[in-house]
Amino acid sequence: EEKRDYVFAALKSQLDPQTFGILVQRRQQHFNEPYSYVSVIDCRGDKAARRFFTKWHEIAHCLTTVDQFELPFRRTTISGLTKDPIEQLMDLIAGELGFFDPLFVPILKSKVEMSGRLTFLTVEEIRKTFCPEASFHATLNACVDRIDFPMISLTAGLGLKAHEARALADLQIQLIPSAQPRRQLRVLNAIRNDAPRSTPSFQIHRNMRVPSSSVIAKAYRGDVDLDGIVSRESLSAWGCSDGTILEPLDVEIQAKKIGETIFAIISLLDRSKSM
Numbered sequence: 001e002e003k004r005d006y007v008f009a010a011l012k013s014q015l016d017p018q019t020f021g022i023l024v025q026r027r028q029q030h031f032n033e034p035y036s037y038v039s040v041i042d043c044r045g046d047k048a049a050r051r052f053f054t055k056w057h058e059i060a061h062c063l064t065t066v067d068q069f070e071l072p073f074r075r076t077t078i079s080g081l082t083k084d085p086i087e088q089l090m091d092l093i094a095g096e097l098g099f100f101d102p103l104f105v106p107i108l109k110s111k112v113e114m115s116g117r118l119t120f121l122t123v124e125e126i127r128k129t130f131c132p133e134a135s136f137h138a139t140l141n142a143c144v145d146r147i148d149f150p151m152i153s154l155t156a157g158l159g160l161k162a163h164e165a166r167a168l169a170d171l172q173i174q175l176i177p178s179a180q181p182r183r184q185l186r187v188l189n190a191i192r193n194d195a196p197r198s199t200p201s202f203q204i205h206r207n208m209r210v211p212s213s214s215v216i217a218k219a220y221r222g223d224v225d226l227d228g229i230v231s232r233e234s235l236s237a238w239g240c241s242d243g244t245i246l247e248p249l250d251v252e253i254q255a256k257k258i259g260e261t262i263f264a265i266i267s268l269l270d271r272s273k274s275m
Contacts, residue, residue: 015042021054023061037062052134056094064093099142104130108143118147118265120256140263141191150198150268154190156210156220157261158183161241185210185220188261201247202268204238211237219255220262230254232269 014022024038039058043051107130115122120140127139137155144153160181190204210217215231218224236248250269255262 011040015040020047020050021058023058050135050138052131053091053094053098053138056098057090059097060090060093064090098134098138099130099146101146104142105146108146112147117267118143118151120254120263120265136258137263140265144191144265145193147193148195150193150195150202152190152192152202152204152264152266154204154216154264154266155188155261156185156216156264157188159186159188159207160184161186161207185217185262198268199249202235202249204235204246204266205240208238208240211239213237215253216255216262216264219257222257 011022020042022040024040025036039055039062041051041054041058047054107126111122111126111129112118123140123143124136126143127134127136130139141153144151160183187204187206187208187210190206192198192203210220214233214237215224215229231253232250233253234248234250235246237245239245252267252269254265256264
């Protein structure tokens with residue numbers, strides 16, 4: 001009929017395992033209908049944990065890029081080795097909008113002052129107070145980004161180097177595939193804040209292999225009971241495949257395993273190197 005938007009008929013096929021949300025620009029909007037855009041968020045299975053962030057991601061698209069739509073819908077996906085620059089920008093905007101500073105920062109400061117430091121328990125308390133709908137991971141990233149001392153929010157899990165992932169993709173289309181590369185515990189994502197007295201050398205790169213001596217690796221193996229345990233380590237234990245190692249900065253690491261993913265809060269201890 002004249003009022004129908006037939007793009008909705010394609011939603012089932014568009015919401016594949018790699019797609020978290022779809023923003024639809026209505027083409028057949030009736031004159032007395034108020035909504036020009038409709039966002040569909042996939043909350044099935046593990047995707048439910050990202051529903052809060054995906055919602056704000058779609059709102060960011062509405063606010064910034066609606067005039068650039070080439071199709072009546074835009075998909076929010078996580079796939080491949082790199083992410084589209086526009087999608088990366090929308091992630092940044094979503095993080096600012098979803099955790100609006102005038103509302104979020106007072107809660108963050110109050111909870112951190114009560115606990116004395118940012119811990120996983122503190123992050124969960126902040127999440128429940130500020131927005132129970134938000135995921136733990138999104139709240140953790142927001143806290144680290146706005147904390148006033150040098151800190152990294154890190155996730156680790158089994159993964160491949162970038163060139164190994166490309167090689168694996170090539171193997172999958174070979175008629176006689178060869179041996180597949182072995183997945184190892186690596187950094188899946190690492191976000192460093194821009195706190196005062198931070199240093200450019202205080203960083204951990206994506207895809208870096210997690211040293212077996214780190215509490216992050218021990219948490220993944222289940223070697224330690226992490227309730228209330230804080231590990232003090234040196235980043236000199238972290239090395240790259242080209243033989244280089246990170247600067248010997250002293251850090252404090254808290255690690256928590258959720259499913260097959262390790263979440264870590266890494267705080268810089270040697271402040272004299274940050275001056």
